[in-house]
Amino acid sequence: MxxxxxxxxxxxxxxxxxxxxxxxxxxxxxxxxxxxxxxxxxxxxxxxxxxxxxxxxxxxxxxxxxxxxxxxxxxxxxxxxxxxxxxxxxxxxxxxxxxxxxxxxxxxxxxxxxxxxxxxxxxxxxxxxxxxxxxxxxxxxxxxxxxxxxxxxxxxxxxxxxxxxxxxxxxxxxxxxxxxxxxxxxxxSSFPRGWIWAQSFSADGKHTLCLAGGEALPGIQAYLVGYRSPVCPDWDFRPPWAFGLGSFAPFMQVRRDPVKGEVEITLSTWSRKLHVLITAPPDTFVGVPGPLKDGHQPNYCHESFQAKVTVQASCRRWPGAKWELVEDAVLGQTADGTNCGALEFGGSYGHGKHA
CATH class of the missing domain: 2.40.370.10 (AttH-like domain)
Known part of the structure; x- marks a missing residue:
């Protein structure tokens, strides 16, 4: 095979x-x-x-x-x-x-x-x-x-x-x-019941972030996250680290507020920790179709392309040691400060009145 x-x-x-x-x-x-x-x-x-x-x-x-x-x-x-x-x-x-x-x-x-x-x-x-x-x-x-x-x-x-x-x-x-x-x-086969997706570049093009995740199965949360920078060239987070069963998620904390247009996620392994905060003005979200089993459903997803993204990356030498901040970066902005990151709430995680 x-x-x-x-x-x-x-x-x-x-x-x-x-x-x-x-x-x-x-x-x-x-x-x-x-x-x-x-x-x-x-x-x-x-x-x-x-x-x-x-x-x-x-x-x-x-x-x-x-x-x-x-x-x-x-x-x-x-x-x-x-x-x-x-x-x-x-x-x-x-x-x-x-x-x-x-x-x-x-x-x-x-x-x-x-x-x-x-x-x-x-x-x-x-x-x-x-x-x-x-x-x-x-x-x-x-x-x-x-x-x-x-x-x-x-x-x-x-x-x-x-x-x-x-x-x-x-x-x-x-x-x-x-x-x-x-x-x-x-x-x-089709999109899940609810999810978050985000993607952004830094103004200098040296940092990128993309993440996706949400309700993989009833009661199960799973995320895939990739952060790239000169300091963190290959930072990936995926299950079992980026995983939750009910309220049990020892290496992951996720806060989402579609009404305010905010997502905050913290992920860790034994030696790496990534904290991401994404904020987008609520009135900048646009409806996008989502693929469901019966066809594409209009406005099943809501995306903003005017999000600001802040990333804090930390390391430690062994489990239980103190985390040391190695990078504090802003993505989703142009050189003149225009916010331009992407944030999506999908399905039951939907933005605003669609939540």
Whole structure:
């Protein structure tokens, strides 16, 4: 049996019910371009989704204003290239009349054109930074991938930070430029009942954070967290450390307040501890569809792209010793202080009136 750690989990998983691709690009001025390609087999309605979203924290006269489009194509054409053990796999996803997502071992390219919406997007991702330099095909799940076939939901991050080149035209406005991008995917049977997701870059591009987790099964909380910086180059937290059974979670504390737009999480192992505080203005959250067994449910998730993220990393030499702070960093901000991190409340964890 092929090791799960030697296959490319960013490639499609044909036997499973759904595959969903999400790429968030942060522009130099702190705006977000988000693109989703996702399908749910056997759905009663809205089985296929393409989402194109632009969210800007700026209100500039004559500039590109925030927008969101959800398209539900009749079908996707999916073609995959030759599989090579231990190498990223090429594939293309095409929605006739809407656009495509083309993936090679070195690039990810989106083309979406919808003339009746005056919408045109081209996005090219290069210079990927894998989750693990030692194991480039590995993602947040690590060795948990060995049991991925038995899990209702799986998560993979193709790159913690890629270089993005983009051009977006909507109405009479057009923007073009470069930024940082975070491409990821989910696959499995459907999304859980409730979850949190967050992702952010630092202004200098040297720090990245991404996390996801929530109600894995009734009464069971599980999280996957990755923090990267020059001081903490490979800090990962996953079960059994990032795990809770009922109120029993000896290495993890999570506080979430969707009404205030806040998440606070503390995770530890015997020698490492990470404290993350994420805050986003409640009125900045945008509804996004979520893949459920019967199809994509509009506004099942709520995301803000104007979150501030603070991270404190600590170490100790042995269990019981005093924790020593090794890094105190701010992410989710541009050089001029514009908040631009991403925070999502999903399902029963929903934001505001949807909580």
């Amino acid at each position: 092929l090791s799960s750690l030697l296959r490319d989990h960013f490639a499609p998983h044909p036997p499973l019910r759904f595959d969903g691709y999400y790429t968030r690009t942060q522009t130099e001025d702190g705006a977000t371009i988000a693109v989703i390609f996702c399908w749910m087999k056997g759905a009663k309605k809205r089985g296929n989704l393409i989402l194109v979203l632009y969210d800007t924290p700026h209100d500039r006269r004559g500039g590109l204003a925030s927008f969101k489009y959800e398209f539900y194509p009749e079908h996707f054409d999916v073609t995959t290239g030759e599989f090579v053990r231990g190498r990223p796999q090429s594939f293309t996803i095409t929605a006739p009349g809407l656009g495509s997502m083309k993936v090679t071992p070195e690039t990810i390219e989106y083309d979406v054109s919808v003339p009746d919406k005056s919408l045109r997007l081209h996005l090219l991702l290069t210079n990927h930074k894998p989750w693990s330099n030692a194991h480039p095909l590995e993602g947040p799940m690590g060795s948990v991938l060995h049991i991925s076939h038995f899990l209702p939901l799986n998560w993979h991050v193709r790159s913690t930070q890629s270089i993005a080149t983009f051009q977006v035209a909507h109405g009479d406005a057009t923007i073009r430029g470069t930024g940082h991008a975070h491409p990821e995917k989910n696959w499995g």
